[in-house]
Amino acid sequence: MAEQRKHSTTRGFSRAASLMQTRIRGASEARGFAVTRLLTHWAEIVGEETARIAHPVKVGYGQGGLGATLSILTTGAQAPMLAMQKDQIRDKVNACYGYRAISRVRITQTAPTGFAEGRVAFDHNPKENPGPDPEALAQADILSSDVASDDLRLALRALAANVLTKRKRQKKAD
Secondary structure (H helix, E strand, O other), rough: OOOOOOOOOOOOOOOHHHHHHHHHHHHHEEEEEEEOOHOOOHHHOOOOOHHEEEEEEEEEEEOOOEEEEEEEEEOOOOOOHHHHHHHHHHHHHHHHHHOOEEEEEEEEEEEOOOOOOOOOOOOOOOOOOOOOOOHHHHHHHHHHHOOOOOOHHHHHHHHHHHHHHHHHHHHOOO
């Protein structure tokens, strides 16, 4: 029988996420994060309310290796609120890891105007997405009108609308 060869559909291209995965893992492991999901999905793990006032800084392991300490950065005014939620935060983080990895939660306070950055930036606020520009949508409809396949036409329309909207926003910023 003839040998069947598998053909790659990517034709030599790789996902950007797969190219950056080893660097991201290396940087997060240097700070003690064995699971990078804790950093990237912090708001989903602990909740939007907690993510707005605090973010994870480091996971430190003791000499015995039993139970790690999660360090969380917050402003001084929010520290008492977080101190009351330590057990819930620990349980939610352990659920993310899938086992009881974190045994202690340590809260580190900073001034509302941080050190070198000039302020503490808790970037886990929900981002507003204004959607595509109506003019860009109209242009995208014109550009994709010749495509016969409905699925392909809708995909091209969405892509064109995103590109045109981004260009328009960049021109406004300049």
